[in-house]
Amino acid sequence: MAKPSDAIDPVLGPIQTDARDDRSRVHVGARASLVVVWLALLAIPLLGLNDYVVSLGTSFLINLILIGSLNVLIGYCGQISLGHAGFYGLGAYAAGILSAKLGLNPWLGLPAACVVSAIAALVIGIPALRLKGHYLAMATLGFNAILSVLFDQLVPWTGGPNGLLGVKPLALASFALSNQARIFPLVWLCAGLVMLALLNLIQSRVGRAMRAIATSEIAAQSLGVDAFHYKLIVFVLTAAMAGLAGSLYVESNLYASPESFGFSTSILLVAMVALGGWGRYAGAFFGALIYTVAPELLRTFQDAQYLIFGAGMIAVLLFFPGGLAGAGEGVARLWRRWRS
Amino acid sequence: MSAGSAGATALQLLFAGVGNGAIYALIALGFNVIFKSTGALNFAQGEWVMLGGMIAAAAISAHAPIWAGCLAAVAIVAAIGLLSERLIVAPLKRPTPMLITLLSIGLAISTKSMVMLVLGKDPAGYPGFSGDAVLNIFGARVPAQTLWIIGITLVFILAAHFFFERTILGKSLRAVAADRDAASLVGINVERSVMWSFVIGALAGGIAGAIITPQTFTSYDQGGLIGFKGFSAAMLGGIGNLYGGMLGGLLLGLLETFAAGYVSSHFKDAVAFIVLLIILFALPSGLLGRSEAQRV
Secondary structure, three states: OOOHHHHEEOOOEEOOOOOHHHHHHHHHHHHHHHHHHHHHHHHHHHOOOOHHHHHHHHHHHHHHHHHHHHHHHHHHOOOOOOOHHHHHHHHHHHHHHHHHOOOOOHHHHHHHHHHHHHHHHHHHHHHHOOOOOOHHHHHHHHHHHHHHHHHHHOHHHHOHHHOEOOOOOOEEOOEEOOOHHHHHHHHHHHHHHHHHHHHHHHHOHHHHHHHHHHHOHHHHHHOOOOHHHHHHHHHHHHHHHHHHHHHHHHHHHOOEOHHHHOHHHHHHHHHHHHHHOOOOOOHHHHHHHHHHHHHHHHHHHHHHHHHHHHHHHHHHHHHOOOHHHHHHHHHHHHHHHHHO | OOHHHHHHHHHHHHHHHHHHHHHHHHHHHHHHHHHHHHOOOOOOHHHHHHHHHHHHHHHHHOOOOHHHHHHHHHHHHHHHHHHHHHHHHOOOOOOOHHHHHHHHHHHHHHHHHHHHHHHOOOOEOOOEEEEEOEEEEOOEEEEHHHHHHHHHHHHHHHHHHHHHHHOHHHHHHHHHHHOHHHHHHOOOOHHHHHHHHHHHHHHHHHHHHHHHHHHHOEOOOOHHHHHHHHHHHHHHHOOOOHHHHHHHHHHHHHHHHHHHHHHOOOOHHHHHHHHHHHHHHHOOOOOOOOOOOOOO
């Protein structure tokens, strides 16, 4: 029998060779853990902690939507996108402009952000996903570069480098969700729904097709999987989720500025997917946690923080090619072996 | 505007565009060499360009002659490329393209922050190789440094061509790029060739940085953007195709410069990238890439 560690491909994540029922057990476990983690997260604002902690909680959840969706695209479907921050920004500006410049009801911003990002993904994805290799990376990178220029230069709409001001908060009747504690439950709900949707997607017919495509596109196609079709579905869906994250970002900060959505953010998001553990459902949680908390913890090191971050990233990938979630699986395996 | 001055403007933009294009071509060459040997996209490529400029500027501000500062910078960047490969890529038990790509992101962040810590955050620059001389060519004002950039790039590309076509090491690198297993069967050290590809990649980046900095200045955070331009040039020419990368770089440089000159300097990056995407969608394998039949 192969050692368990042999069944983990650094590119594709765990490859379950022998265990059909093992996988369903894993996913029942995942759904139960998701519910537990979610209820625990709701406690953040209830603890009466200060605004700072609650705002970290909000950013964690927004980052979780971003990294969770990107993880499905990269880790499960094998498609590298260097434009996730672009879709994120498109959502943020779509929602922000609707409320700040057009004076529409801010609630419209959430669905509008999803739709705008999804349409953009469709326009980029249809030509790019027909091509093999790194074309999606190139097309999304170019797309993100174009968006960055537009965010920066369309000053009458986006406010340019000074950022978009005057975004109105969401409101339930006369109760405005105008501070972090008030908007937290909404972000919590959205992030929970997205993570549940991603879990369902992974286990669905689309999810199986996705993993087949990531393993070998040609083999998948020879078995009747329409690779282009499934890649496009996943790409558009994950872009819409990034758009949603953008609208939540702009509604919780009431502000957006171009540098949050440049391609360096896209690269960092890819890095977080890897650090968390790509192709592993729990990886998104670790990735979002690092992305949210590391800058706060490392702040005391001032200029050295980036070096610590970069070196730490290299160390994690060198020693745990499966990221932190992969390392966690390794520990759990050792624990089981030790007990039996 | 008279016809003469319009012609001079066009000529001036042409020189500037070819100069920018030469830089992108150098970076694309570095990208391609590493892509060929590892299958990975190297995100640290742009950082090596920045590093070349920053080290040269530091040496020159410490009163080294310009040529000596630039040569030292190029040598140090190549050594850093070697060191990076030995420390990060060589120890990998299973060096998949994705893992190397991701590690190169960590490498880029580390390189950038190391430069910030050691050489500071201020933008740095130095005079061109012929001072700040500006030549008048048929009415177009062309900085002498632009000609240096074009010339040095040509020499480097010819040297690279000679290296890959005529030397044993260069041929062995091409053999590994064509088929790792077959190359290793005939006794070529595959791991060694990955190491050399990093040295060549860093060398190309370091040279690009040392020759462009007199024109643009540089600072620790400039690596990312120029790296992406180089990546785009490589994609445009057909990734993995050494000569395609040069054509791609030239085209990108011209596109960008003419877009800035005739359309709008605010939107030059957007215009360049839009044209780039349209070309790629029309010619999926890049300008010089061949569509290959893949054996399964």
